[in-house]
Amino acid sequence: KKSGFPRDNAKNTIEFKENLSLPHEAYSLQITKDNVIIAASDKAGFLYGVQSLKQLLVTSANVNDATKAYKVPALEIEDAPRFEYRGVMLDVSRCFIPKENVKKIIDAAALLKLNKLHLHLVDDNGWRLEIKKYPKLTEVGAWRVERDGFFPERTAPQKGEATPVGGFYTQEDMAELIRYASERAIEIIPEIEMPAHTTSSLAAYPNLACPVVDEYIGVLPGFAGNTDGLVYCAGNEDVFTMLEGVIDEVAALFPSSYIHLGGDEASKVLWKKCPKCQAHMKAENIEHEEELQSYFMKRMSKYVQSKGKQVLGWDELTNSTIPEGATIMGWQGMGNAGYKAGKLGHKFIMTPARVMYLIRYQGPQWFEPRTYFGNNTLKDVYMYEPIQANWDKDVAKNLIGVQASLWTEFCNSAEDVEYLLFPRLIGAAEVAWSDANTKDWNGFVTRLDGVNNQIQQLGIISAASMYNIDHKVEPNQNNLKVTLSCIRPDVQIHYTTNGNEPTATDPIYTDPICVEKEQIVKAVTYKDGEVVGKVLSLPLSKNNATGKKVLS
Missing domain, CATH: 2.60.40 (Immunoglobulin-like)
Known part of the structure; x- marks a missing residue:
């Protein structure tokens, strides 16, 4: 109506109709010989209706070519997502992904009706987000020494070595990505890892490590020796002051309802030796170092929640008392710790390493670039069913979605990232959107090539490993x-x-x-x-x- 175009009974038109009876993200698509009608109750629903229309086009040619005519079958579709959380995680710490390449992945995620992009911004190998209050986090923490070879075998940095490899997003860059994603109905979720996987920030501010650490701390080019066990000192108040300052800027920058706090794979070796940590445990009546991590994560979770945000964390948070209100990502094995959190009343997301970690080989290994963790083919991803047969139905209600996660230890470029993501992300998106009773591998394959072609038309590399x-x-x-x-x-x-x-x-x-x-x-x-x-x-x-x- 506002556009001035004719509405009723017009031919050769695509008409958008608001239908408030449709739930969030749902849509209907009606195609007749005269017109196309897409109905939804919100922007996301209209976007998904358009994406479905695009996928119905003849995709053997470039669908962006306005000079060509395309045929679509007459039909009616009513569609809605199975899960509210349909995500993909990019590890931009171990392999920095430039802003323009992230945008291409956002475009592909939108095509696949994914609605969450989880950015792993912090790890031992790089701090990727500008924090104005703590400039050394990117001046020092975003850059590492140059090392060739297999990621686990790269030697540790030495004091005084040049650090030319890396990069980071300015807050202006990130604001641009957030806007770009939002226009495509995708929410960007930041992850600020703690208390482990933090060597990049300890390289910038070594006073935040336990005082028993007397070796040089540099941003790691790989796993690199003993320094990968470094964690924040849980008995040092300066650590919490710094992290609260970081959260202040992250909460202000990201409109997402979530902030991910990590919490995985934290070594307790240094805490056992650290006089500050031990004194803090005594003062707080904490008996075990595992509970010291619980104290750490609960304290930071409360601060995040004071900013009006919800907390996400990896499944190690279930090893002790889970922070109140935290949503858990189940990752180890088949993600069973997620279900464990669900039994305790927490919301949870399934991203099991066995099937949803896209770092794994996606085809016969003798044809693939070197990585680890065994095979995880497109078929494995597509056939994954997140709700197991033996789950309690009331616990299953706490499952809010699934996520494909791409760790980038073995990526050296954005092209390497794309190769591992696609086409398996297409299968993951099907798991997130479609009901379990519609799963049909042969039928999926008949639709796959057209969607994969559209992905490639975005300028994205998609592996042919499935052949x-x-x-x-x-x-x-x-x-x-x-x-x-x-x-x-x-x-x-x-x-x-x-x-x-x-x-x-x-x-x-x-x-x-x-x-x-x-x-x-x-x-x-x-x-x-x-x-x-x-x-x-x-x-x-x-x-x-x-x-x-x-x-x-």
Whole structure:
């Protein structure tokens, strides 16, 4: 009405109608031969209706090309999210992600109807947010020495070394990202990690470490020796003064209802030796160092709540008394500590390392960049069901959502980050949005390529690991049996046993291959007559021991 465009009975139009009976984020989409009608009760619902319309377009061409015509089927959709919290976490500490690259990921998250972007801003490897009251946090804490090689094997920094690697977001940068995300119905949640994973801030302000620490503290390029056990001194009031000053600026900058305080993997070794910590434990009648962390986290949680914010924390907060009102992210294993918090009446979010940590290998490891924690394919992510069959229904009501989390120990660029995120984030978004009873891997795959194409049109790298071949070689009497598989149900595996590169005219794999002599088995996936995966090469040989029992 305000736009001046015709409303009723107009043809060849897209019409937006307010429908206050629809819940938050829900929408309806009606497509006829004359027009498209999207109805919702709020901005998010209208946005999701538009995203669904985009996904219905013919996506083999660039959907941003206004010179082309696109066809969509006539249909009616009524849709609403399963969970209120549908998140993705970016670890921007271990690998700093420039602002413009974060925007691309926000665009992709919006396309997938995700509504939370959790930024892990603080860790041993970099402090990434400007804090005006404590400028050394970024002057010193945002920069580290240059080290090549595998993250866990990088050597510790030495005093006086140059620190050229890193970066940070000014408060103006972050305000810009917050606005950009908000326009796309995404809430940015800041994480200020404490009391561990804080070497970057201790490098800037070493007086905040326990006084028993007498070694040089530098921002870590990796895990790097003993310094990764550094934590804030829980008996030093200057620590709480500094953190409260940080929270003051974070709370003022971020409109999010949440501030994440971390709380994970805190070593207690230094606290046991520290005279300040031990004196504080005695004064507060604290018997164990685990309860000292509880004291630390409850004190900081109360301060966060005094700013009108809710507290998020990792599942280690369940190791002792959970801060009142805190929402817990269950991450270890299958995230069972989240359910534990739910039984105690706390809200919780599932981000289990086994299936929702996207640092893990996303395909057969021999084709992938080096990382750790085993395999976690797109199919594993999509098939994940957060509410387990043995859960109490009343406890399950405390589950508010799911999150895919990307730790960046093995990323050296924004492109590395994108490679690990996509297309698995598409599967995670389906888990967060769709009801469990709609799960259908084959049906998901038929929709996947169109959405993945739209992701790539944003200028984002998306891995093709889902097309690569997994294999198993096992003895079969005196021979070897080779079993091949691919998680995509819509590909054909062509193979050779003479060492030649497979072509579309070579045999299609249907049954295990029997190897009776020294052979090189090669295989690759085809789709619509084109090679889509990488060539698997298996030099195999049998000998007199093949298939025999091994004596211990």
